[in-house]
Amino acid sequence: MSLIPAAVPPSSPASPADTDANAVPLARFRERLVQAVRQDQCQKLVLVNYQGGDAQLGPDLQRIMVRPVELKGQLHLSFLLRYPTKDITKNLPFNAGLDTLMAWLKGTTFRNAHLHTPTEEVQLALSKKGKASLRVGKPSNAEAAQARAEAAAAGRPGSAAVVSAPLDAATSGHNRDKHRFLELSRPFLHELGVTDANGQLIPAMSRKWKQINKFVEVFAAALARSPLAEQQEIHVVDFGSGKGYLTFAIHDWLRHNMGRDARVTGVELRDELVQLCQRVINKLKLDGMDYEQGDVRQYHPAALNVMIALHACDVATDYAIHLGIRAGAEIIMCSPCCHKQIRPQLLSPHPLRPILQHGIHLGQEAEMLTDGLRALLLDAAGYDTQVFEFVSLEHTNKNKMILAVKRAKARSPDEVINQIRDIKAFYGIHEQCLESLLKADGLLPA
Known part of the structure; x- marks a missing residue:
C-alpha cells in the first residue's frame, strides 16, 4: 500500500493558464518523483548547483539531499541541507515538501536535480537562461550496487536507511561497489582524524573506517527489527566511548541519514578524551550529542533506548549489560574485553x-x-540475543559482538534459567557478575 496521502494528485501537463515553457519538464519530473515514492523506488534525490538567491537557505549552501521517510505513520520528505561546516535536517509532510521542492526548481534556486531509482536516473537541468530539460537514463553500476546493498540493509522496500556514500580511496578494484553507511565527507570524520582536509581517507585509518561502517551496519539491522523501528526520538548511551569514532557515527547516521531525533551521550572515564570530543561537538554545533565523564557502575541515565559498551574490561561489560536491562533498553550492543572472573x-x-x-x-x-552465559542471561531477561564476529581478526583482536534486541512479547525464562544452572554446575562456576546483579535487583529469580 502506498504511503502517499490521497490528497497528493498525480502530476499532469501544464494547465492552459500556465504558459511557462518549463512547465512540461517540471511536471514530468514531479510525476517521476511521485511515482517513485508511490512504488517505494525513490532511493535519493539530490539538488545541486545552488544559485544562492534564497535568503532562508543562505549563501553558502552546497547541496540538498531529499528522501522519503515515515514519521508517526505519515509520509514526509526529509531534506538534508549540506553546508561547509554543518548539516541541517528538515522534515516536511509530503505535500508541503513536494511544494517546497518544486518551488525551488521552478524558481531556478537550483540548476540541477538528480532522482535515483533502482532502474533509472532522472536528471532535471536548467540552463543559464533558465530553460529546463529532462533526461532519463540508466543508473551506473555503482549506483545499482549501492541500491541493492541499501535495500538488503533496510530489510524492506522504501526504508529510510538509504545513504549516498562515496567510495573510499583505499578500496581495491574488486571492492569498488561496497556499500558504506556514512560519507567520507562527513565533518566529524575530519575532526577525529579519519579524513584529511579534502575529505579523503587517511590510509592509516582504513581499518577504523571499515570498523565504523560495520558497526553502523550492525546497528541499522538491529534498529529495523527492534521496537524502535518507527520511533522518532532515540536515546543512546555509549559507555567507554573513548575518542568517539563510533559514538559520532551513530549520532550522524541517526540524525542525518535516518532523520531521527537522536540524543547520543558518550560516557568516558578519561577526562582528556571527554574534553576532546566535547570540543568537536561544540565546533560542529551538533544538536543532541554530549560527552560526560563517568563510570558505568555509577552512571544513571535519564533515558536510555540503546546501550553500547565496546571493549569494557572484564566485569565492566556485566555492569553495562545490567544497566541496559534495568533501564529497559530496546537494543544492547557489547564487545567484551578480558574474561577474568570465571x-x-x-x-x-x-x-x-x-x-x-x-x-x-x-x-x-x-x-x-x-x-555464552551473558547471552543466556539476556535471553532470560527478555531479549533475542546473538553472539558473532564483529569485524574480522585482521582489523582487531577484540572482535566479538553481543547484540541483544528486546522482544515484543515476553516469554517464560524457566528453560533458559535451567540451562544456565546446568552449565554452571558442569564447570564448577559459583558466581557470574551479571547474574548476581540481575538477581540482586529482582530481575531474575534468586
Missing part, C-alpha cells in the same frame, strides 16, 4: 581435562563460557 573458578571435567591442561585453551573456554 577462569579461576573453572573445573576441568572429564573428558575435557587433557585438552584444558593448555593455558590458551583454558582462556578460550573462559571467554566462550563468560559470553
Whole structure:
C-alpha cells in the first residue's frame, strides 16, 4: 500500500493558464518523483548547483539531499541541507515538501536535480537562461550496487536507511561497489582524524573506517527489527566511548541519514578524551550529542533506548549489560574485553581435562563460557540475543559482538534459567557478575 496521502494528485501537463515553457519538464519530473515514492523506488534525490538567491537557505549552501521517510505513520520528505561546516535536517509532510521542492526548481534556486531509482536516473537541468530539460537514463553500476546493498540493509522496500556514500580511496578494484553507511565527507570524520582536509581517507585509518561502517551496519539491522523501528526520538548511551569514532557515527547516521531525533551521550572515564570530543561537538554545533565523564557502575541515565559498551574490561561489560536491562533498553550492543572472573573458578571435567591442561585453551573456554552465559542471561531477561564476529581478526583482536534486541512479547525464562544452572554446575562456576546483579535487583529469580 502506498504511503502517499490521497490528497497528493498525480502530476499532469501544464494547465492552459500556465504558459511557462518549463512547465512540461517540471511536471514530468514531479510525476517521476511521485511515482517513485508511490512504488517505494525513490532511493535519493539530490539538488545541486545552488544559485544562492534564497535568503532562508543562505549563501553558502552546497547541496540538498531529499528522501522519503515515515514519521508517526505519515509520509514526509526529509531534506538534508549540506553546508561547509554543518548539516541541517528538515522534515516536511509530503505535500508541503513536494511544494517546497518544486518551488525551488521552478524558481531556478537550483540548476540541477538528480532522482535515483533502482532502474533509472532522472536528471532535471536548467540552463543559464533558465530553460529546463529532462533526461532519463540508466543508473551506473555503482549506483545499482549501492541500491541493492541499501535495500538488503533496510530489510524492506522504501526504508529510510538509504545513504549516498562515496567510495573510499583505499578500496581495491574488486571492492569498488561496497556499500558504506556514512560519507567520507562527513565533518566529524575530519575532526577525529579519519579524513584529511579534502575529505579523503587517511590510509592509516582504513581499518577504523571499515570498523565504523560495520558497526553502523550492525546497528541499522538491529534498529529495523527492534521496537524502535518507527520511533522518532532515540536515546543512546555509549559507555567507554573513548575518542568517539563510533559514538559520532551513530549520532550522524541517526540524525542525518535516518532523520531521527537522536540524543547520543558518550560516557568516558578519561577526562582528556571527554574534553576532546566535547570540543568537536561544540565546533560542529551538533544538536543532541554530549560527552560526560563517568563510570558505568555509577552512571544513571535519564533515558536510555540503546546501550553500547565496546571493549569494557572484564566485569565492566556485566555492569553495562545490567544497566541496559534495568533501564529497559530496546537494543544492547557489547564487545567484551578480558574474561577474568570465571577462569579461576573453572573445573576441568572429564573428558575435557587433557585438552584444558593448555593455558590458551583454558582462556578460550573462559571467554566462550563468560559470553555464552551473558547471552543466556539476556535471553532470560527478555531479549533475542546473538553472539558473532564483529569485524574480522585482521582489523582487531577484540572482535566479538553481543547484540541483544528486546522482544515484543515476553516469554517464560524457566528453560533458559535451567540451562544456565546446568552449565554452571558442569564447570564448577559459583558466581557470574551479571547474574548476581540481575538477581540482586529482582530481575531474575534468586
